[in-house]
Amino acid sequence: MSGIADDWRPGASPERLRQRAKKLAQVRAFFAARDVLEVDTPQLVNRAVTDANIHSAEVRWPRDDERPRYLHTSPEYAMKRLLAAGCGDIYQMCHVFRGEEQGPLHNSEFMIVEWYRRGWALAALMDEVDSLVRALMEPASLAPARHLSYEQAFIDALGCNPLSDDDASLLARARRAGFDDALLLRCDRNELLDLLMGACVGPQLGKDGPVFIHRYPASQAALARLDPDDARVALRFELYLRGVELANGFEELGDAAEQRARFAADQRTRAARNLPVPEMDQLLLAALNAGLPSCSGVALGLDRLLMLALGAQRIGEVMAFTSERA
Numbered sequence: 001m002s003g004i005a006d007d008w009r010p011g012a013s014p015e016r017l018r019q020r021a022k023k024l025a026q027v028r029a030f031f032a033a034r035d036v037l038e039v040d041t042p043q044l045v046n047r048a049v050t051d052a053n054i055h056s057a058e059v060r061w062p063r064d065d066e067r068p069r070y071l072h073t074s075p076e077y078a079m080k081r082l083l084a085a086g087c088g089d090i091y092q093m094c095h096v097f098r099g100e101e102q103g104p105l106h107n108s109e110f111m112i113v114e115w116y117r118r119g120w121a122l123a124a125l126m127d128e129v130d131s132l133v134r135a136l137m138e139p140a141s142l143a144p145a146r147h148l149s150y151e152q153a154f155i156d157a158l159g160c161n162p163l164s165d166d167d168a169s170l171l172a173r174a175r176r177a178g179f180d181d182a183l184l185l186r187c188d189r190n191e192l193l194d195l196l197m198g199a200c201v202g203p204q205l206g207k208d209g210p211v212f213i214h215r216y217p218a219s220q221a222a223l224a225r226l227d228p229d230d231a232r233v234a235l236r237f238e239l240y241l242r243g244v245e246l247a248n249g250f251e252e253l254g255d256a257a258e259q260r261a262r263f264a265a266d267q268r269t270r271a272a273r274n275l276p277v278p279e280m281d282q283l284l285l286a287a288l289n290a291g292l293p294s295c296s297g298v299a300l301g302l303d304r305l306l307m308l309a310l311g312a313q314r315i316g317e318v319m320a321f322t323s324e325r326a
Contacts, residue, residue: 006174011316019310020318023136027093027113027302029292030135036089036115041078043094044069045093048278050266051222053194055099055106055280071097074299075114076223077284083116084287084293093302104248104314105244105300105304108323116297122235129239129247132300133210137309143209144239150216150233159200162193162209162217163232170196188269191221205240213238223259224250239300246305249298256288283307 010018031038033233048070056070066220072078075092082090093113102108111131117125130145160173170192174184177200187195205211214237216224221234235251253259263280271275303315316322 009282010320011322012318012320013326016310016312017320018025020306023306023309024093024302026135027132031091031115032320034089034093036117038081039082039085039087039090039092040094041072041075041082041092043072043096045072045078046070047077047283047300048276049073050270050278050280051262051265052269052273055275057097057099066156068224073098074112074205076299077281079114079116079297080292080322081287083118084290084292087129089115089117094303102322102324105307107303107315107319109326110304110315110319111122111302112299113302114297116252116295118293118295120296122214122237122249122296125298126214126237126239127299129143129212129249129298130210133239133241133246133305136305145210145212147212147214149207153201153213154196158196158203162196169194171189185242188204190217191218193220202240202245203243206242206244209241211240213240221253221262223262225253242306242308244304244308245301246297247300247305249296252292254292254294256285 010017015308028038029282031110039233044059046067046069050110056073058070059070062067073096073276075094076097079090079092092115093111095109095111097109098278099108101230117128124143126147130209134142148156151163154160158177160169162170164238167189170189171184172194175181176193177196179195184192205213215227215230215233216236216238218232218234221236222238224234227233227235237249238245239247258281263285263313266276267280305317306312307315310318313317
């Protein structure tokens, strides 16, 4: 009973919750000043994502014959449908759900702000992300933002090239980093790169100020366009601050046929890993076919950013209740 007696309490203090509310109001003011429309899309959706590294939580109603629905992992698909329908520059603050392990930086339910800018290239969006981060942090405490290619980040941190080194070289580098061999032998190339980025490269980034890692390998393009000048890389970035990954942005892919092919590749990867294989989201593909305006978009983890802005050590310190206490 002693655990229950303590666990009813929120993880964040009343003062932290007041600070959180002020910061969220600042986010809304930031976008209102830039004439970006706030939108609100469903958190319960009809299709799981196909991405092999993201797992959608299934929801079933009491009747057994009901089709399962899913808690969204991102509002991206719905927001792109709004963009295709002519809504213009839009943003959304919402809770999303990811089946990741609990920890200082992880909670299975967390809050993001996601936004899209028509006609913007990646550089302009990175500048706006930097402006928002500085609006929520103590700007004097942050050095100017740095921009570093994914390739150069690996070369600097590990002495290996993620674009040109073969799989055996990456495997050897991961072994030297101390990863369990049984785990490594189950990994494909992208999984090896993710392990090295998450454990060896990312934690060293952004000690003094924001660092934008851009031009990810084409195999990790997700929903981003490939660079027309270098098909090895995608027009994608991630933001790191004090070793914490905060944001993921794309110059958005508007080609429905290419997106369909990527969804099919995701399905094949899932099948090879013995994971559930969701159907493609045909509504997103129809929206892309109707015409997505040229745009860039980004999702930024608000709980992580608030943790850094308020000097907390764990995201649970800036949330009312973590999933364990929900």
